[in-house]
Amino acid sequence: xxxxxxxxxxxxxxxxxxxxxxxxxxxxxxxxxxxxxxxxxxxxxxxxxxxxxxxxxxxxxxxxxxxxxxxxxxxxxxxxxxxxxxxxxxxxxxxxxxxxxxxxxxxxxxxxxxxxxxxxxxxxxxxxxxxxxxxxxxxxxxxxxxxxxxxxxxxxxxxxxxxxxxxxxxxxxxxxxxxxxxxxxxxxxxxxxxxxxxxxxxxxxxxxxxxxxxxxxxxxxxxxxxxxxxxxxxxxxxxxxxxxxxxxxxxxxxxxxxxxxxxxxxxxxxxxxxxxxxxxxxxxxxxxxxxxxxxxxxxxxxxxxxxxxxxxxxxxxxxxxxxxxxxxxxxxxxxxxxxxxxxxxxxxxxxxxxxxxx
Numbered sequence: 001x002x003x004x005x006x007x008x009x010x011x012x013x014x015x016x017x018x019x020x021x022x023x024x025x026x027x028x029x030x031x032x033x034x035x036x037x038x039x040x041x042x043x044x045x046x047x048x049x050x051x052x053x054x055x056x057x058x059x060x061x062x063x064x065x066x067x068x069x070x071x072x073x074x075x076x077x078x079x080x081x082x083x084x085x086x087x088x089x090x091x092x093x094x095x096x097x098x099x100x101x102x103x104x105x106x107x108x109x110x111x112x113x114x115x116x117x118x119x120x121x122x123x124x125x126x127x128x129x130x131x132x133x134x135x136x137x138x139x140x141x142x143x144x145x146x147x148x149x150x151x152x153x154x155x156x157x158x159x160x161x162x163x164x165x166x167x168x169x170x171x172x173x174x175x176x177x178x179x180x181x182x183x184x185x186x187x188x189x190x191x192x193x194x195x196x197x198x199x200x201x202x203x204x205x206x207x208x209x210x211x212x213x214x215x216x217x218x219x220x221x222x223x224x225x226x227x228x229x230x231x232x233x234x235x236x237x238x239x240x241x242x243x244x245x246x247x248x249x250x251x252x253x254x255x256x257x258x259x260x261x262x263x264x265x266x267x268x269x270x271x272x273x274x275x276x277x278x279x280x281x282x283x284x285x286x287x288x289x290x291x292x293x294x295x296x297x298x299x300x301x302x303x304x305x306x307x308x309x310x311x312x313x314x315x316x317x318x319x320x321x322x323x324x325x326x327x328x329x330x331x332x333x334x335x336x337x338x339x340x341x342x343x344x345x346x347x348x349x350x351x352x353x354x355x356x357x358x
Contacts, residue, residue, distance in 0.1 A: 013045040013068065014334045016327055017108035019099040020050035021077040022115025024317045027051075030114065031058040031065070033323025037331075038065045040324070044331050047108055049074050049098040074098045078115050080316060084122035096120060100127045103309040109334035112301075112326050114314040121159050121304060121313075128309040133346050136160045136167050137306035138245070139313065140178050141252060147236045153179050153188075154233060156245040157252045157302065163244035165208035168192065170346065172213045174305040175240040176222035177345050181336040182303070182329065183239075187221055191228030191238030193247060202227065213242070301326035303333070306346070310339045 020030045027050055034046050045068035048055050052073035059066050076094035078087050091097050096115050102108040104127050113120050121137065130137060138156035145152040155175050156163065163171065172190050179188035192210055194202040199210065210227065217224035225238050233241050233251055243251070270280035304311040310333055314326035333339070 013043050014110075014331050015045050015047060015102075015108045016330055016334075017047045017099045017102035017111045018049065018327070019096045019111070019113035019115055020048040020055055021074075021095040022113045022120075022316075023314065023323075024080070024114075025319060027054050028058060029318070029320050030323055031055065032320035033318075033327060034069070035062050035065045036320055036324035037327040038062075038068055041328070041331060043335075044327070045069065047072055047099075047102055049095040049102070050077070051075060051095075072098055072102075078119050080116050082116055082119055084116070084118040087116070087119040088122050088126055091119070091123065097123060097127070100124055100309075100311065103311070104128055110310040110312060110330035112312045112314060112323075112330050114316055114318055114323065114326075117158065117302075117313055117316075120311065124304055124307055124309075124311045128307040128311070131306050131308060131343050131346050134170055134306035136163060136170075136245075137304055138171050138174060139248075139302045140175055140305050141302040142183075143233055143241070143252065143255065145234045145236065147239060149183050149185065149239070151183070152233065152235075152238065153183070153240045154248055154252065155240075155242065155305065156248050158245045158249035159304070161244065161246035161249075163205075165205045165212055168205070168209035168242055168244070169212040169216060170306065171242045172222070172224075172240070173216070173220070173345050174342060175242060176220070177338070177342045178303060178305065179239050180221070181338040181341060182333055185239050187223055188239040189223045189225050189237070190217070190240045190242060191225045191232060193233070193241055193243035193251075194227040194229065197227045197229060199227070209242075301329040303329070305342065308339075308343075310334065 020027045037044060047070045049072045052071050055071050059069050074095045078091055078094050078096045096113055099111045099113055100123055103111045125137060137159050139159045140153050140155035141157050142151040143154045153175050155171050176188045176190055179185045192213060194206055214224050228238055228241060232238060270276050302313040312326050312330045314323055
């Protein structure tokens with residue numbers, strides 16, 4: 001293990017635990033992302049978990065990163081094809097397990113991984129445990145929108161395909177807390193995803209959740225806007241969109257596919273003729289701004305909510321910039337004391353639902 005040479009400054013920094021072996025791009029992209037973050041934020045340092053023989057040469061090339069980085073030598077790697085149940089049973093000697101354990105012991109503030117989502121959630125739930133009152137953790141992501149903040153919080157997007165009315169209430173509480181602490185929205189607007197905005201539409205659990213969230217919003221720091229539809233996920237009617245993991249995962253994958261298709265069609269259109277190529281050249285600046293507005297890598301990172309510790313899941317195919325964005329989000333949540341605030345909010349919700357003492 002390598003340790004920072006500047007122990008005093010490292011102690012004062014936010015320590016981010018990074019699974020350096022996860023993701024499609026390998027440890028080189030992870031280290032490059034850490035370097036971008038280190039240059040942009042002098043208040044963070046890192047524990048990189050993975051094969052030291054691979055990581056040390058990458059880190060040692062950059063003195064400004066090396067002085068703020070520990071390397072935790074771990075041989076095993078969780079692949080994208082590994083089954084979560086198998087990883088939980090036999091994945092103790094992996095970089096993912098080690099990264100989560102640094103948060104469990106209190107050594108690091110947040111864990112970041114680009115690895116297998118199912119394995120990361122299963123391992124995080126086993127090692128960190130759920131917050132009291134949380135039946136099902138949720139994965140929250142930032143979805144491009146027409147709101148002033150340009151992104152909405154969408155949850156759950158795949159932690160669990162099921163969610164009853166009580167789970168959806170917890171998601172609303174956790175999502176609004178994330179919007180406040182991660183996006184600086186003082187009073188988030190919360191919408192419950194349904195097939196229509198009318199109160200009589202939807203499954204029984206959605207109607208029950210509607211009443212629970214509406215009643216809870218009266219004495220909580222968020223505004224419930226009622227049912228919202230699929231088009232509102234990227235709209236400006238709500239800041240937080242609440243749904244079950246099955247629907248949320250389908251929604252986000254549909255959005256990613258649509259964005260990719262539109263990008264491909266635009267490139268084809270601009271290559272159609274000499275005039276369209278000229279138009280593309282003239283519109284280059286505007287197209288670049290549009291790409292920045294909708295590029296998911298700029299806010300890369302799904303946050304696992306409802307656990308005794310904060311875990312940020314970076315996209316498996318993230319490049320150095322995307323990984324840096326996930327680290328930036330992790331550092332911001334740690335600085336704001338997000339998980340302590342989230343735990344307090346969940347506990348308050350649980351207490352408010354308990355029947356009065358007889």
